[in-house]
Every structure is written in C-alpha cells, then in structure tokens.
Amino acid sequence: MLVVDVQNLWVRYGKLVAVRGINLQIPKGEVFGFIGPNGAGKSSTIKVLATLLREFVGRVKVNGIDVLRNPQLVREKIGYVPDFFGVYEDLTVEEYLHFFAAAYRIERSQRKTIIGDVLSLTDLSHKLDSPVDGLSRGMKQRLSLARVLLHDPDLLLLDEPASGLDPRARIEMRELLKALKEMGKTILISSHILHELAQLCTRIGIIEAGQMVAQGSVNEIYQQLGVLRIVHVQVANSLEGLADKLRQIPGIESAEEQVDRLAIRLHEDQTSIEDLHDHLVKFGARIRMFQPEAMDMETAFMKLTEGKTA
Amino acid sequence: MIPRPPRISLPLLAKELIEQAARKRTYFVRVFYAVLLQFFGLLMFAERFSNSSNAWGMLGQGRDLFTFMTALQFAGVYFFMPALVCGVITSEKERDSLMLLFLTKLGPWTILIEKLLSRLIPMGTLLLLCLPLQALAYSLGGVSPTMLWGSLWMLLVVMVQTATLALACSCWFRTTSAAFISSYCVGFLMLFGPFAMIMIVALLFNDFRGGFPLQPFFNSMKSLGIVQSEEQLLFPFFGAIQFFATATRGLSGSLGRIVIVSIPSMMTCVVFLVAARMFLVKRAFAAPFNPLVEAFRGIESGLDRVNQATRSPTLIGRRESTNLPVEDPIAWRETEKRSIGRTRHIPFVILLIVLPMLGLLWLGLIRDHEWCFGIAMLLTPVVWFGGLVTVAVRSVSLIAGERSHQTLDILSTLPITGKEILLQKFKGISRLIYVIWVPLALLMTVSAIFRAGWLPSSFWPGGRWPPQVIPYLFTAALSAIVYLPMIAWMCVLIGMLVRNQGRAIITSLAAIIGWCALPFLVILLPLELLSRSAINDLPLSWVPLLSPVTLPVMNEANEVLELWGGSFRSRLYNGVAQPNSVEIFVRLMFLSTCNFVWYGGWWFFLRRICLENADRFLGRMDTVSNEHGNRPNRGWSQRIEERAMDSHTTAPPPVQTPEALSSEGPPLATEITTFVDIPPT
Numbered sequence: 001m002l003v004v005d006v007q008n009l010w011v012r013y014g015k016l017v018a019v020r021g022i023n024l025q026i027p028k029g030e031v032f033g034f035i036g037p038n039g040a041g042k043s044s045t046i047k048v049l050a051t052l053l054r055e056f057v058g059r060v061k062v063n064g065i066d067v068l069r070n071p072q073l074v075r076e077k078i079g080y081v082p083d084f085f086g087v088y089e090d091l092t093v094e095e096y097l098h099f100f101a102a103a104y105r106i107e108r109s110q111r112k113t114i115i116g117d118v119l120s121l122t123d124l125s126h127k128l129d130s131p132v133d134g135l136s137r138g139m140k141q142r143l144s145l146a147r148v149l150l151h152d153p154d155l156l157l158l159d160e161p162a163s164g165l166d167p168r169a170r171i172e173m174r175e176l177l178k179a180l181k182e183m184g185k186t187i188l189i190s191s192h193i194l195h196e197l198a199q200l201c202t203r204i205g206i207i208e209a210g211q212m213v214a215q216g217s218v219n220e221i222y223q224q225l226g227v228l229r230i231v232h233v234q235v236a237n238s239l240e241g242l243a244d245k246l247r248q249i250p251g252i253e254s255a256e257e258q259v260d261r262l263a264i265r266l267h268e269d270q271t272s273i274e275d276l277h278d279h280l281v282k283f284g285a286r287i288r289m290f291q292p293e294a295m296d297m298e299t300a301f302m303k304l305t306e307g308k309t310a
Numbered sequence: 311m312i313p314r315p316p317r318i319s320l321p322l323l324a325k326e327l328i329e330q331a332a333r334k335r336t337y338f339v340r341v342f343y344a345v346l347l348q349f350f351g352l353l354m355f356a357e358r359f360s361n362s363s364n365a366w367g368m369l370g371q372g373r374d375l376f377t378f379m380t381a382l383q384f385a386g387v388y389f390f391m392p393a394l395v396c397g398v399i400t401s402e403k404e405r406d407s408l409m410l411l412f413l414t415k416l417g418p419w420t421i422l423i424e425k426l427l428s429r430l431i432p433m434g435t436l437l438l439l440c441l442p443l444q445a446l447a448y449s450l451g452g453v454s455p456t457m458l459w460g461s462l463w464m465l466l467v468v469m470v471q472t473a474t475l476a477l478a479c480s481c482w483f484r485t486t487s488a489a490f491i492s493s494y495c496v497g498f499l500m501l502f503g504p505f506a507m508i509m510i511v512a513l514l515f516n517d518f519r520g521g522f523p524l525q526p527f528f529n530s531m532k533s534l535g536i537v538q539s540e541e542q543l544l545f546p547f548f549g550a551i552q553f554f555a556t557a558t559r560g561l562s563g564s565l566g567r568i569v570i571v572s573i574p575s576m577m578t579c580v581v582f583l584v585a586a587r588m589f590l591v592k593r594a595f596a597a598p599f600n601p602l603v604e605a606f607r608g609i610e611s612g613l614d615r616v617n618q619a620t621r622s623p624t625l626i627g628r629r630e631s632t633n634l635p636v637e638d639p640i641a642w643r644e645t646e647k648r649s650i651g652r653t654r655h656i657p658f659v660i661l662l663i664v665l666p667m668l669g670l671l672w673l674g675l676i677r678d679h680e681w682c683f684g685i686a687m688l689l690t691p692v693v694w695f696g697g698l699v700t701v702a703v704r705s706v707s708l709i710a711g712e713r714s715h716q717t718l719d720i721l722s723t724l725p726i727t728g729k730e731i732l733l734q735k736f737k738g739i740s741r742l743i744y745v746i747w748v749p750l751a752l753l754m755t756v757s758a759i760f761r762a763g764w765l766p767s768s769f770w771p772g773g774r775w776p777p778q779v780i781p782y783l784f785t786a787a788l789s790a791i792v793y794l795p796m797i798a799w800m801c802v803l804i805g806m807l808v809r810n811q812g813r814a815i816i817t818s819l820a821a822i823i824g825w826c827a828l829p830f831l832v833i834l835l836p837l838e839l840l841s842r843s844a845i846n847d848l849p850l851s852w853v854p855l856l857s858p859v860t861l862p863v864m865n866e867a868n869e870v871l872e873l874w875g876g877s878f879r880s881r882l883y884n885g886v887a888q889p890n891s892v893e894i895f896v897r898l899m900f901l902s903t904c905n906f907v908w909y910g911g912w913w914f915f916l917r918r919i920c921l922e923n924a925d926r927f928l929g930r931m932d933t934v935s936n937e938h939g940n941r942p943n944r945g946w947s948q949r950i951e952e953r954a955m956d957s958h959t960t961a962p963p964p965v966q967t968p969e970a971l972s973s974e975g976p977p978l979a980t981e982i983t984t985f986v987d988i989p990p991t
Contacts, residue, residue: 050723051931071931075725086717090647095634102639103724133597147720 002064003028003155003186004049009058011044011210018044019056020210026188026203028154031181033201034190035301041210042190043083046159049188050080063154076104079148083160083190085140089133093124093143096132097150104151118146122176138169145176156180158189174200206301228253228265231276234289235262245283252276261289322416326428336432344439346831351379351443353836372450377554379443380461384550387468388501391433392493393819395476397486397812398425399590404485404714404811408594418590422583426470426477433469460557460568467572467579468549472497474582481589484596486714486812487707494699498692500578505544513673513681537571546574606655640721640731644738656741660748667693667749671756683760690753690866697746698822701794704742705801706818708735709928710811718928728924736802743794754786757866777868781898785870788906789862796858796913797822803920806927829856851875861905870898 004026011019019041026032034042047053048060051071060067062074088096097118101111119125122142127135135143141161148156161177162170177200180187191197197204198218205215214221235242243262246255251270256263266276273292280287330336358371402408411421444461447453476493483489531537538555545551552571635642646652667689674682709732712718721731761777801818808814833853851873854860864870874897925932 047719050719052719052722052929054926054929054931068931072725072727075723078723080720080723082716082719084716086712086715086720088643088715088717091643098634099639099643100724102635102637102642103726105725108636 001028002026003030003062004032004188005059005061005064006045006049007059009045009048009056009060011041011048011053011056018210019048021058022207022210022212024205024212024215026155026186028186029184030203031177031187031189031201033197033204034188034207035197035204036190036207040207042207043159045207046080046157046188046190049155050078050157051075052080076151077154078157079151079153079155080157081141081144081148081159081161083163085137085144089131091132092129093119093132093135094128096143097146100147101150106151114150118149121149121179122146123172136169138165138172141165141169141173142176145173145180149180154186156185156187156189158187160190162191223269229268229273230293231264231266231273232289232291232293233262233264233280233285233287234260235280236286236288237284239283239285242283242285246279249276249279320424320427322411322421322424323428326425327431330428330432340436340439343436347379347382347439348443350382350831350835351375351440351446354378355446369450370452372447373452375450376444376447376453376457376461379440379447380465380553381550383437383440383461383465384468384553386436387433387465387472388497388550389819389823390816391429391469391472392476392479392497393490393816394433395426395429395473396480396489396493397815398429398477399480400483400486400489401812403594412591412594418587422477422481422586422590426473430469430473433473437465437469454557456565456568457557459565460553463565463568464549464553464557464572467575470579471547471549471575471582474579474586475500478582478586478589481586482593484593485707485711487703487711487815490812490815491699491703495696498695501545501548504546508544510670510673513677542571547578549575602659606652606658609658638734638737640726640734641737644735645741648738656745659745663745663749664752667752679760683757686753686756686760687866690750690757693746693749693753694862697750697794698797701739701742701746701798702801702818702822703815705739705798706805706814707811708732708739708802708805710805710808710814713809714811722928722930728926728928728930729921731928732802732921732924736798739798739802740795743798746794747790750790751787754783754790757786758783761868778895778898781870781895781902782865782868784899785861785865785902785905788902789865792906792909792913793858793862796909796916799913799916799920803916803927806920806924826857826859829853829860855901855905855908858909861902865902870901873901 002025004024006022006024009019009022022045036042048056049062051067051074063077065073067074097115098111101115106114122145124142124146162173165173203217206213243255243257246252246264249271251267253265277290354375448458475497479489479493483492528540528543531543537543541551541555549572556568556571670685671682674685712721758779761782762779804818804821805814808817
C-alpha cells in the first residue's frame with residue numbers, strides 16, 4: 001500500500017515555479033530520502049504533504065486520502081518536523097508534550113504513558129521538567145521527534161532534521177531515525193547530508209530546480225550513473241606487471257600504481273569486488289590491505305545535478 | 311602625498327535604508343501622507359481665501375495654517391515614531407541576528423546610532439513634505455522666523471526624544487510587542503507623569519493657593535525666567551506644549567528661549583540613549599522573564615507554604631491541581647502561560663490596577679466632589695488608551711507572534727480546524743478584555759454617581775443641560791462591551807494578513823487611528839472648512855458617528871445631544887425641550903443604540919471574516935470547503951494544470967511505482983526534462 005502518492009505536483013510562489021511536475025510514490029515502511037540543493041523544491045513538496053501549502057496542482061494522497069479534499073484527516077496521519085524548531089519558550093518539556101497530546105485528542109488516561117514512552121525513545125526522560133527554551137539544539141530536534149510520535153502517525157515528514165546539529169547530535173538523530181525505521185515507520189526525510197541519507201534510506205530521490213532528476217535505491221542510482229567503485233590494495237610481495245594484468249580484466253577501468261598501493265577503479269556490474277579479490281589471489285598477490293572505498297553519494301549528486309535552483 | 315580623509319562607512323544604516331527603499335510600502339506611505347497633508351493645507355488655504363474680500367485680507371492668515379500643520383506634525387511624530395523604532399533591536403533578537411551584528415566590527419554605539427538614524431531619516435523625509443505648506447504659510451504672514459526655525463528645532467528634538475525612548479525599550483525587551491506597549495506607556499508617563507505627580511502632591515498637601523497647584527513654586531520659577539506659563543511647568547518633557555507655549559504667544563518668543571525650553575526633552579534623549587547602550591549588550595540574550603507571572607509564582611509558593619504549615623491543602627483558597635492541558639491546549643496556553651495568568655490570578659491583577667485608581671479618587675474626594683469627578687474624567691481616557699493598546703497588541707500578536715516564533719507551521723499541522731485554533735487563542739484576549747472592563751466599570755460608576763446629583767447643575771458650563779444617568783451608563787457600558795472585542799478582532803485579522811509582527815503592530819495602530827480620525831479629516835473637516843452650516847443639521851450631524859471614538863467622548867463630555875443638530879439644540883436652549891424629559895431620554899438612547907448596532911455589526915463582521923477564513927489566513931489547506939472537493943485559487947493553478955495535462959497528452963509522464971523503479975531504474979535528468987519542461991504561465 002502506498003503511504004505517499006504524489007502525481008504531477010506543481011507548486012508556484014508568485015512568478016517562481018518551485019516544483020515542476022514531481023511524481024513520488026512511497027510504500028509503507030519505506031524511508032525515502034529527499035536530496036537536493038537549497039531552493040530545489042524539497043521543502044515545498046513536504047509542505048504540500050503536510051497540508052501547509054494551499055496553492056498547488058497535482059494529485060497528492062497520504063494513505064489514500066487526498067490532501068486537498070480532506071486535509072484534516074491527513075493531519076491525523078502525519079507527523080511533521082519543520083526545518084526549524086519553533087520554541088514555546090514558556091513551556092516545560094512535559095507541558096510541551098501534554099500540549100500536543102491534548103491537541104491530537106489522545107485519551108487522557110493514556111497520555112502519561114505515551115509521553116513516557118516517546119521521551120524514553122528519544123532519551124529525554126531526564127529533561128521532563130526542563131524548560132523547552134533551555135534545551136540544546138539536538139535535544140530540541142529530538143523533542144520534535146517525540147512530539148510527532150505522540151499520535152503514532154503513519155507518515156513522518158522530516159524536513160532537514162539534522163541541519164545545524166553538531167556531530168554527536170547528528171549521530172544521535174541518525175540512530176533515532178534507524179530505530180523508527182526498525183519500528184516500521186514510513187519516513188520522508190530531506191537532508192543535505194548525503195552520506196547519512198545513504199546509510200539510512202531505502203530509497204532516495206534527487207531533486208533539482210523543482211524536477212526529480214533520479215530516484216531509486218542507492219545502488220540502483222550508482223549503477224545507472226556508472227559511478228565507479230575504487231578499491232585500494234596493498235600487496236606484501238612485489239609482482240611485476242600486476243597492474244597491467246588487472247587492467248586486462250573486463251570491468252576494470254584503471255589500475256593506478258601509487259606510492260604504497262594500487263588504486264583500482266572498477267565497474268561493479270561487470271566485475272564484483274569479490275571477483276577482484278579472487279583475481280589478485282590468482283595472480284599470486286599476498287594481500288596486506290584490501291579496502292573498497294565507500295560509495296560516494298556526493299559524486300552521484302554532483303553528477304546528476306548542475307546546482308540549479310527553481 | 312596628501313593623506314586621504316578617513317572614509318565614513320555606515321553599513322547598517324545603508325542596509326536599513328536600502329531595505330526600506332526596496333519596499334513598495336515606503337513610497338505608498340509617503341505619497342499618501344503627502345497627498346493628505348497638501349490636501350488639508352490647500353483646503354484650509356482655500357477656506358481662508360474665500361473668506362477674504364481681497365488679497366490684502368489674506369495677510370497675516372498664515373499663522374493658523376502654520377499652527378495646524380505643526381500640530382499635525384507633532385501628533386504624527388508622537389504617534390508613529392515609537393512604533394517605527396520599537397522593533398529595530400527586538401526584530402534582530404527575534405531573528406537571532408543580533409549576535410551576528412555583535413560579531414562584526416560595529417561597536418554598540420555604532421549599532422545604536424545607525425539603527426536610530428535608519429528610522430529618523432524616513433520620519434524626517436515625511437516631515438520635509440510639509441515644507442511647501444510652511445513656506446506658503448510664511449508667505450501669507452503671521453509667522454515669525456522664530457516660529458519657523460523653532461518648530462523645526464522642536465520637531466527634531468521630539469523626534470529624537472521619542473525615537474531614543476523606543477530604542478531603549480527595544481534594547482530592554484525581548485519581543486517587539488512588549489517593546490511597543492512599553493514605548494507608549496513610558497512615553498505617556500514621560501509626557502503626563504509630571505502633571506500627575508504635581509496634582510497628586512498638590513492634592514496631598516491641599517496646596518491650591520492662587521487656583522493653581524503649587525502656585526508659589528511656579529511663581530519662583532517664573533521669576534527666574536525658566537517658565538512663562540503653567541503648562542510649561544506641568545509638562546516639562548512635552549516638546550509640543552513647550553513649543554506652542556513659547557513660540558506662538560505673540561511674536562515675542564526667541565529661538566534661544568525655544569532651545570532653553572527644549573533642554574528637559576534633550577536631557578531625556580541622553581538618558582534614553584545611555585540606557586539603550588547599557589541594555590543593548592546586557593539584555594541581548596536575556597532569558598524570558600515575566601515579572602507578573604514571577605510575582606504570581608511567589609504568591610502561590612507563599613500560599614503553598616501556609617497550606618503546608620497548617621496541613622490543609624486548601625486553607626487559603628489554593629487548590630492543588632494539575633497544570634497540564636486537558637481539553638483545549640491552545641486556550642490553556644493562552645490563559646495559563648500569559649501575563650494575566652490563571653483565573654485565580656485575575657483578582658490580583660484587578661487589585662493592582664484598581665487600587666491606585668481608588669487612591670487617586672479618594673485624594674480628589676478629600677478636596678471636593680468636582681475634583682473627584684475631574685480625576686475620574688482624566689483617568690477614563692488613560693484606562694481606555696492603555697486598554698486599547700494592550701488589547702490591540704496582544705490581538706495582533708496572536709498569529710503574528712506564532713509566525714515570528716516559527717511555531718505556526720507546527721500549529722497548522724495539528725488536526726484542529728483553523729476556526730478552533732483562533733477561538734482557542736482568543737480566549738486569552740477575552741480574559742484580558744474582562745480585566746479591562748473592571749477599572750472602566752469603576753470609573754463609569756463613579757462618574758454616574760456624580761452625574762446623578764452629586765454635582766450641581768451649574769457645574770455643567772454654558773447653560774448646558776444636566777446629564778441623564780441611564781443613557782450615560784448605557785452608552786459607556788456598551789462602548790466597553792462592543793469596542794474592545796471589535797478592535798481585538800480587527801487586530802487579529804491584521805495579524806493574520808501582515809506576515810511580519812512589527813509591521814502588523816504598526817498597521818493595526820494606523821488602522822485604529824485611521825478609523826477614528828479619517829471621518830473627521832476626510833468628511834467633516836472639508837465640510838467644516840467649505841460650508842460651516844452644512845453639518846449643523848441632520849443627517850450630516852451624524853457623520854461624526856462614523857468614527858467610533860465620537861460617541862464615547864461626547865458621552866463623557868455630556869455633549870451627545872449636539873449630534874441631533876442645530877435646530878434641536880436651539881429648542882433645548884430655548885427651553886422647548888426639557889433636559890430631563892422622556893424625549894431627551896429617547897433621543898439619547900436611540901442615538902446610542904444606532905451607534906452600537908452599527909459597531910456591533912462591525913464586530914460580528916470582523917469576527918466572521920476571521921473565523922470563516924481562518925485556514926486560508928493561516929496559510930494551510932481549507933478544512934471546510936475542501937471537504938466538498940473545492941480547490942483554492944483556481945486561477946493560475948488551473949491554467950498550469952491544463953497546460954501540463956495538454957503536454958501529457960503528447961508525452962505522458964511515467965508514474966514511478968517502486969516496482970517500476972526496481973525493474974527499470976529511475977529516469978535520468980535528460981529523460982525527465984522532456985516532459986516537465988513546460989513554460990510557466
């Protein structure tokens with residue numbers, strides 16, 4: 001079942017067309033990463049799904065409910081975390097969560113338990129009586145997540161949840177999102193931090209100038225773009241002509257002899273990393289180091305986009 | 311090599327002026343102000359010209375025109391300068407950009423002075439628009455060069471005085487709305503505080519020798535040449551009064567004397583500027599602190615201690631209860647977390663307002679009834695002014711505040727209708743209005759008691775008819791009941807329509823002043839100038855009722871019957887109509903009822919507009935209309951949709967289901983461009 005179904009979405013602010021005919025389908029339980037430069041149309045798309053934009057064209061459904069026809073029902077199905085943290089400076093963490101629990105019409109008898117659960121999930125139980133304004137930025141973002149989990153929504157819309165966080169807070173946020181993913185939540189998350197999305201998302205969409213330029217799983221995108229995998233190899237014995245032999249293997253683009261290693265670039269669809277390892281052993285190499293470089297999402301992103309904004 | 315003179319760089323001022331220059335509103339306000347000013351100036355000129363038999367008759371007529379224009383400019387500065395300046399620092403605090411300014415090479419003084427200049431220059435340009443009319447007035451005669459230069463000097467002083475006051479408030483407070491309210495309150499105290507203090511001291515010591523409070527003190531000041539008239543002593547910081555008292559009494563005032571009387575105002579400028587400098591850094595990142603709420607917390611913890619000591623949880627009225635929201639969370643926050651606080655705090659707030667008023671009335675009563683009545687009459691506009699400003703700012707901040715605190719989006723995604731959000735938020739305003747009603751009711755009651763017979767008929771000057779109490783109370787009570795919510799809903803509407811909180815506050819203030827003043831300026835004044843007799847009779851004599859301020863003011867001044875026109879007035883003066891007759895009662899009640907039906911209609915109209923369009927004004931999807939499948943703003947969206955659909959007929963976009971994606975992979979940029987590159991309409 002599709003939790004998000006966006007067909008031919010157009011969003012316009014005055015003369016500026018922010019989103020140009022985006023199509024997007026997210027099935028239940030999927031974590032969809034939305035990547036794009038500033039002004040590409042990510043937030044506009046998320047705002048349409050969050051029922052915050054009135055003026056758009058296209059069919060947008062959440063859990064099969066048309067956001068234009070029944071926004072009120074959609075609001076009960078979603079949890080939206082904006083790219084900024086609006087502060088109710090006069091509330092404590094407990095009051096803040098009770099405020100939203102009451103707004104979501106959660107049964108009074110269940111509120112305390114639910115709030116305890118979400119606070120424990122977001123590791124904020126010890127901050128129950130702290131004023132919201134006094135929390136660190138990372139804690140505020142976790143509190144935002146706690147807020148949107150109160151009513152157990154079908155879809156989480158997270159607009160740049162890691163922006164402005166320090167490395168520790170970012171890692172905490174990533175772990176929290178992983179936990180939510182394991183709980184089976186459907187999540188649409190936008191971010192600039194590309195490698196984090198690569199680790200977290202089941203599928204990603206790259207948007208530029210209001211257009212979706214690619215979408216699919218991370219590996220699918222790499223394969224289609226022809227992004228090469230680089231493997232760094234150190235051998236203990238010196239083998240004459242090893243680099244030349246490697247270059248003759250189909251799928252090996254290049255084998256560059258560096259000071260202390262070989263840098264081998266290969267097309268994974270033709271020769272897998274395991275095959276490369278077998279070939280090296282077959283050529284008599286005593287392998288000291290064999291290190292495939294992590295797939296580079298930034299390369300993919302740069303390759304797909306030109307830095308244009310809507 | 312000749313050394314280059316140091317370059318004067320004012321980046322903050324340049325940035326502020328460029329921003330203002332980029333706004334259409336700047337030009338609209340200037341043109342509107344210029345047109346209005348020139349219109350009235352020329353109207354007055356035309357009236358004077360038509361009354362003169364020949365051109366020689368115009369000589370010396372410039373004085374009235376000059377006085378009118380100068381008074382208008384002073385009023386403009388006093389009303390709008392604080393509103394323009396109060397947000398200069400608070401807006402930076404609200405946007406978290408003040409820290410960035412501190413990190414630059416700009417020092418605190420530079421920041422303050424450049425911010426101050428960025429508001430003084432636009433105001434100065436508005437005042438310059440009056441120069442052609444002042445030149446005209448000068449050419450007509452009756453205006454001395456001292457008056458001309460003196461007015462420019464005093465206007466400059468008043469501008470700087472009000473601007474520095476608002477700047478200091480902006481540096482002290484965290485939010486624009488708090489800075490706005492405090493600017494006007496402190497300004498009010500500065501202008502009228504000395505007068506009130508002198509009166510209180512005179513009442514306490516019963517010192518009214520010579521008919522004027524503290525007459526011996528005034529005499530000694532006059533003998534020293536420091537003051538010329540009583541007003542100057544009573545209002546030392548009120549530049550406009552100082553100017554008119556000095557410069558327009560004959561042609562004898564010298565520029566030096568005007569400069570001397572402006573010294574107290576200049577001293578306040580220095581004090582406010584130094585205060586602003588002290589607060590700028592010290593209060594830049596001040597934690598939220600609401601003294602009233604903290605005071606209530608102190609009182610409550612005291613009550614708790616008493617209850618604990620006596621082992622009785624409710625011995626002195628404090629019942630332990632949960633502080634958490636149960637049903638209406640937004641209403642809970644508006645009522646529990648704001649200045650007035652919880653229901654049990656309200657009696658404290660009312661006492662805080664009412665006790666000083668009772669003290670003043672008691673002081674008046676010690677002297678005589680007329681004094682007590684006079685104090686009640688003086689306090690009434692003060693309470694109205696304070697109440698209206700507070701209600702207006704709180705109402706305008708209802709949504710604009712959520713927007714500036716970036717909480718509106720979160721609120722808008724809640725499964726609560728826009729109408730419900732507004733109604734819940736308005737509960738805090740309703741509570742504020744109830745609180746304001748109490749001092750107003752006290753003043754009305756005191757005033758009604760005196761009108762009922764504590765004052766002799768001879769008290770009402772000029773042979774004017776003594777008042778009827780029931781119509782007075784009816785009108786006064788309905789003024790409070792209708793006007794406060796009406797203004798509140800108007801400000802809520804403005805707060806939703808204008809996106810920036812500071813701008814919304816200024817717009818609401820301008821709207822209130824405009825509604826009160828425009829009927830007089832646009833209809834009555836031209837009629838008065840062109841044909842004095844036309845407005846003396848019905849129906850034109852009712853035109854002043856187009857301004858909501860007319861009836862409450864005339865009711866307090868016991869002049870409501872004037873609105874029935876000259877012919878009725880002559881009947882009254884000739885004794886044909888008796889002041890206490892049923893006819894007068896009916897006329898008063900009828901007029902009042904008509905007025906409040908009209909403004910009650912406005913109240914319900916504004917409320918309805920706000921509630922019915924709440925979702926749209928909040929910027930979220932419409933809850934009610936879309937349940938029937940209606941789509942907002944079909945204009946441009948329909949056109950794009952049609953064009954997109956036309957395009958799809960030739961090259962339909964592949965709908966990318968996950969299955970399709972896994973089998974075929976996502977389309978690349980070049981592929982997608984072929985079907986989405988439709989030129990926007």
